Amino acid sequence: MRKAFLAALILVMPVFAFGAGDSETYVEGWLSGCGTEGSLWTTCTHRLDATVNQPLVAITWQGGLQPLLAESWEMLEGGKVWIFHLRQEVKWHDGVPFTAKDVVFSFNAYANPRAGSRWTSKVADILGYDEFQAGEADHLVGVEALDDYTVRIELKEPMPLWIKVKQTYVVMLPEHILGNVPPEQWRGHSYWAHRVGTGPFKWVEYVPDQYIKLERNEDYFLGAPKIKYLIYRFYTDAASAVAALENGEIDTTAYETTLIGLDEVERLDSIPGIDIVVMSKGMPNFLRLNLKKSEWADVRVRQAIRYAIDVDTIVDTVFAGYGKPAYTVFPQEWAIPDGLNKYEYNPDKARALLEEAGYDFNRKIELLFHYKDAVTRRALLAVQQYLAQVGINVELRLTDAATLHALQETGNWDMGYFGFGMGVDPALAEQLLKCGTIESGGYCNPAVEALFAKGVQYTERDERVPYYHAIARIANQELPQIWLWYAVRPLGFNRRVVGPYEHWAEQKIIYFNMPVYQEIEKWYIKD
Numbered sequence: 001m002r003k004a005f006l007a008a009l010i011l012v013m014p015v016f017a018f019g020a021g022d023s024e025t026y027v028e029g030w031l032s033g034c035g036t037e038g039s040l041w042t043t044c045t046h047r048l049d050a051t052v053n054q055p056l057v058a059i060t061w062q063g064g065l066q067p068l069l070a071e072s073w074e075m076l077e078g079g080k081v082w083i084f085h086l087r088q089e090v091k092w093h094d095g096v097p098f099t100a101k102d103v104v105f106s107f108n109a110y111a112n113p114r115a116g117s118r119w120t121s122k123v124a125d126i127l128g129y130d131e132f133q134a135g136e137a138d139h140l141v142g143v144e145a146l147d148d149y150t151v152r153i154e155l156k157e158p159m160p161l162w163i164k165v166k167q168t169y170v171v172m173l174p175e176h177i178l179g180n181v182p183p184e185q186w187r188g189h190s191y192w193a194h195r196v197g198t199g200p201f202k203w204v205e206y207v208p209d210q211y212i213k214l215e216r217n218e219d220y221f222l223g224a225p226k227i228k229y230l231i232y233r234f235y236t237d238a239a240s241a242v243a244a245l246e247n248g249e250i251d252t253t254a255y256e257t258t259l260i261g262l263d264e265v266e267r268l269d270s271i272p273g274i275d276i277v278v279m280s281k282g283m284p285n286f287l288r289l290n291l292k293k294s295e296w297a298d299v300r301v302r303q304a305i306r307y308a309i310d311v312d313t314i315v316d317t318v319f320a321g322y323g324k325p326a327y328t329v330f331p332q333e334w335a336i337p338d339g340l341n342k343y344e345y346n347p348d349k350a351r352a353l354l355e356e357a358g359y360d361f362n363r364k365i366e367l368l369f370h371y372k373d374a375v376t377r378r379a380l381l382a383v384q385q386y387l388a389q390v391g392i393n394v395e396l397r398l399t400d401a402a403t404l405h406a407l408q409e410t411g412n413w414d415m416g417y418f419g420f421g422m423g424v425d426p427a428l429a430e431q432l433l434k435c436g437t438i439e440s441g442g443y444c445n446p447a448v449e450a451l452f453a454k455g456v457q458y459t460e461r462d463e464r465v466p467y468y469h470a471i472a473r474i475a476n477q478e479l480p481q482i483w484l485w486y487a488v489r490p491l492g493f494n495r496r497v498v499g500p501y502e503h504w505a506e507q508k509i510i511y512f513n514m515p516v517y518q519e520i521e522k523w524y525i526k527d
Contacts, residue, residue: 049515282423291442421512499523
């Protein structure tokens with residue numbers, strides 16, 4: 001999908017045929033940057049997964065679980081076996097019944113090595129995954145349809161938190177449309193530009209780089225939405241999206257990227273009818289290095305980079321005191337132990353570590369980033385200057401998210417600036433540190449994987465704390481990513497739409513990359 005989501009909820013403007021007088025119309029805008037490849041590969045498409053496609057069970061804005069395509073479920077054997085009971089009245093938007101065949105197909109699609117899903121780790125705990133990946137099997141033996149509306153899923157080990165931290169990412173796909181398509185052709189299939197889902201809105205029209213138009217599903221199983229049309233508007237830059245909010249052309253700004261600068265919060269919040277919610281991003285921002293290259297594989301070089309950057313000053317100045325420095329992977333306070341190395345600014349120590357590691361000071365490094373906002377630009381310019389002072393020559397390169405992802409797949413990159421949302425639970429950080437994922441950048445520590453596996457075997461926080469504290473210490477010492485700061489992200493809302501502002505203000509922390517259930521079918525526009 002396109003880069004940002006809630007960049008708008010507004011009455012459709014006269015440029016569209018339905019006109020501004022239709023009180024049942026509402027628009028959301030996006031920021032350009034993601035392709036329409038679909039849920040198996042991109043993070044941005046999860047905005048559509050909240051409206052067109054859906055998982056069995058979703059995360060709510062309150063952090064709980066909402067039954068969607070599964071009306072109920074059972075946990076057996078301590079979380080090793082899960083039985084999902086599907087809703088029997090659900091149909092795909094083209095009228096075909098949704099059944100267990102779609103569930104089995106979807107989980108196997110995420111696991112299929114020929115498809116190359118970015119989210120394959122979300123099904124890696126299912127029995128038979130390893131054999132599927134190794135080419136020793138052609139399906140997940142742990143996913144079984146007991147009948148048309150009952151699915152049994154068996155994991156390799158008990159995981160009581162599996163639904164919350166893994167299953168909610170697995171969006172159901174139509175077996176009757178994609179089932180006869182070779183998996184290696186799914187990525188470029190026309191389905192993603194003409195989606196058929198089960199959600200509250202149906203796909204109507206897609207105009208590349210302009211908008212996606214959706215219409216309410218009158219037969220939606222949780223009730224027909226009160227808003228008739230939903231439009232995702234694309235913007236090529238942050239300033240245009242913010243101007244559209246000010247002018248009443250959109251009703252909310254996107255959360256996938258920073259659109260509203262921290263220096264604009266007070267001004268925008270003072271505009272009648274507009275309110276700003278400053279959200280915790282629920283993640284650290286960091287520098288990811290291509291650890292498959294020898295110069296970055298040396299931990300002394302990674303530590304030198306962190307010592308070289310005066311993160312405290314950047315937070316106080318560029319981020320206007322919002323947010324705080326990051327020393328490890330987790331955003332949750334309870335998962336962070338005392339006594340971590342805070343890597344206080346020390347350029348002399350940084351240069352000494354680089355010299356000790358035999359770093360090539362003549363080498364030029366390209367730092368890739370895809371956030372287009374002014375705050376990110378200023379922060380990265382500061383990082384560039386700090387690194388230059390210790391002899392690391394960095395050139396900044398702005399690109400789009402799809403290109404950045406492709407470069408990582410090819411291995412033709414050095415350094416990138418990223419964030420990774422894990423506000424729901426620290427277990428979600430596994431993607432960043434897991435051997436073989438794109439997000440790990442080549443980092444692999446079996447001890448860390450074993451700790452993550454232990455951390456999701458318990459439901460009580462006190463039992464989980466020791467495992468995440470151990471991971472936090474390793475991440476602080478080994479710096480698989482160069483942790484920089486825990487930032488915030490302002491979101492803007494036009495209060496004439498009832499629902500989005502209320503939910504985001506209550507949520508307070510962003511749940512990135514997840515199809516969050518926010519009762520969108522109940523949202524409405526004030527008379």
